Amino acid sequence: MSLNTSATMPVENYSVVQQSENGTQFGPHNKIRFRIGSHLGYIDFHTSYLQFNLQILNAKAKMEFTNGMGADVLIRTWRLLIGGHVVEEIDHPNVLLKVMKYDYGQDLGMSEVCEVLDKSGKATGYQGLNKPQIVDVQTTNPCADKVKCVLDLNFSGIFGSPQTFPVGMTGDVEIEITLEDQRRCLQVINSAYFPHALTSSTAGKLRGRKIADVASATTDAVVFANEVNTNLIDNSTSTNSAFVATDCAFSIGQPITISSLTNGATRTDNSTGLITAIGANAGAGSAIKISATIPTGGGNTRTEARVALNPAGCVVDGSIDWSNNGTLSYEVSVPSLFLQVVVPPQQYISEQARKVATEGYSIDIPTYTCYKSNTYSGISSATLEIPCYASRARSLLTIGVNGSQSLGGNNMLIAPYKFEGIYDDLDTYQFQIGEAREPVRPVNCGNLSTFQHNVAQEQLTELEKALRSAGCDVKSLRKHRNNFVIGRALSSYGGSIPLTMKGARIYLDYLSTNKRDNANVGVIAKQWFNYCSHIRRLNITPQGVSVMY
């Protein structure tokens, strides 16, 4: 429905709820199964959605989703069966969604809508994942709240299609969702690590949060710069709350480092300590005051001071590890599909039944298949094999994730697990479809390697074509380097080509010499997620349902 008059056939429609059939509470790696019974007749999946309650368990610090994503980061595997036939089987839809939905498919306004529905964005932004309270990593457990999440499941060919689906004719639709490892999808909120905007006029983008200048020789507390309109809001958004420190990104027990310009000279990390208390800074507006055991400043005046979590580790006193290693988890409870049931007129149903009985009825379902592969560190010229033989392939997208990164999430000082593609000074790439190399010349990505991170125009054009052919309405290319994706559109205007007996491979060549200062030395190991966007055809005949791969 839109704000235009509609000339379509009037049909009755209403919404029903279908709960998971194999339980009500699920944890990491668990499978959730739904069965959409054929008794429902017709379903409009475009207006249907998945909702569940989410609660992070055993968190010692305030947590948020990794990779700037919403709750869809929790989906590790998606399988959809129709009438007993596997129609969709997407491994790691979350890696694909980071590309298709969050990094390339949204502009700023759309990401804000996503914050409401999917709970993406900063956890200090009222997603409800964390309780509005001051957290002590030694005592507070749990500090998370139960929150409801809604996922549109648009990545699925069934849920993304605006066409009404005749579940009454195809037989039951079964959905199986495997949940992601908690260490890949959760992280300690990074508001305490990195600023979200350039706030320093002299030092550029710096690590940590700006705080009030440290003039005293005996410092034992950190007060965020008393600028209600700037720095405080980064750390606490409770502009309508009396005690804003409850939404502070930091937790008691976390080690912090203060860096500053000493006597206006070079920036140094010159104080480390453990947070002992968090509270409102009395008499100074609504700034937050963090008390910490911080060594004195030696009588020097420190300006442009910033505070961040200490990269040295959580165990400052050497006795207790508050990093919560191994116990962090989450619980998804009462997952439910809210389905829009459609009741077409009897003539329409009769006509469709007649079609099934005579010539058969076909439904095209666009979907993705993930083929994983690896490259090893130091290999500067490599080939990725994509053993995809789909009969109607539309596009190939390849994402090279850091293959040697440790799992994050449960340790507040280990970098979060990242799904993003690593550029890693790639010089050129070229696809091979069957025996033909495409495009005819390798795509040059070398410009990205320059110190200024220049744009590789040819690669960008190829990428946008590939994303669009894969069903992504490209809204932003800002992450073209931060989430580096190699793509190839296999056909224009929504068409497809057969990869039958062909398969695909990608030839990668990394820069042999670094083009810029501080470039990565050598090529890192990568876990490649190679997605093929293709179409499967569902044929409904009196003999039953068959699927064309």
Next chain:
Amino acid sequence: MSVNDRIATQIKRYTKITPSNSSGDGVFSFTKGNPVIRFSIAEQDAFLLAPEARLQFKLKAFTDAPSVESVKTADTINLDPRIGAQSIIQTLTISSRRYATSICEQIQNYNQLVSIAHPTLSSTRDLLTQRNHEQVCVGQGILNRKQQGQAEERLTSDTANNKLLQRKYLQCGENTNLATLSKNKGVDCSIQLYAGMFQSQNLDLRLLGGLEIEITLAPDANVFFNATNTTNYQISDVILNAPLLYKSANQLASGVQPASMEFLTWSNLYNVAQSTNATITNKVGLRGCLSMVQKFVPIAYLNNSGQQADAVATAGANAFSGWNVGVKRLTFHRNGQRYPNEYQILTERGDLTPAEEVMAEKNPQIMVNAFSAFENYKDIKHTHITSQNLANRQQNNYFLGVSFDQVSGQGIDLSGGTISTEIESTLQDPADNVAKPFGVFTFFLNKNTLVIQPNQRIQSIE
């Protein structure tokens, strides 16, 4: 920007229509003049490009009853930051000029409807830029580079001086004696008329027999906030900018046959919710009802400029804010049966104060249903209704909504039955968190079919 080889067969002209009831000085005002503005668009062989129509006027504000004292720098008078000058329209009525007794659409509490629709379908940045230029709603009218990558709450804080910046549109100078009418130049506004008829399609002026548009101005106390009971406004130089697309030779040759046309309309009903366990029931008599939206405003905030004054609020809580009444459980009924959702929506909201329940101010399922009242929620790309804005009660744009027909866009027949919203809530007044009555503005979007017998009369509007 594509090229096509078609030859233009129709002429488009922008016509400026002045009010048919304008007095000598052309001034309209709720308290100091004529509060009703009428426009007559003649019956002619042309289509009114209704979605492009704009109401243009010059808005002046005064701080004293005789309308002499202009707004000064120190005055904290402001318009609603979301809808700006749209707040001056209380009722919008659209009818046929030839068939004078037939009202096609009448929206009571039009400004309340706009205060739902604009924030829902515009991002904060849209409000800061385009809407600002149209209706002086908020901010500086620019989107600077610093704001481009910022989170919503930073945008709010960066524009914390909205009241000052916005007041510059209305104010006339320093605090010293500036109380001369000659210095009050007013501010130019060009607003879109958010009527259902004007959203849907081009209107055939021959078929409709011309159009009569009547605008009733809103009381001063409902327009301004941070104001006194003597603050009032005037509008002058009122023009309806109406683009016309003249019919082609083929269209003229075919003449006007007995015909029908379809269009959307909004209609409004007002209720009061007085209980934390309430059922709001309406009998609406609509045959093609597409959706319903409901907005809650504390009774004390309505028609009361004193209550609207809130010096603390950065963006101004007023009668156009949409308050979350602490919704815990929500069910929609049609004729006593759950419809269109065969389930209750349960939220995370508890019994504590709004500040303590700040994380539970929004529920994605309620928002999905609310968005769906305008279009499929997956197609809503930009909205002002963000996590931060919902958490900040002063900035709130909360509303309830539901679509009755998400698939065919034909609506449901409510002509013979009732439609109800069963709601369990805390009903906390924003001032003291005690349960108090809230006004409930309910708007229905309806698809109508107009059947016309040329040169006779409108036979029916269904």
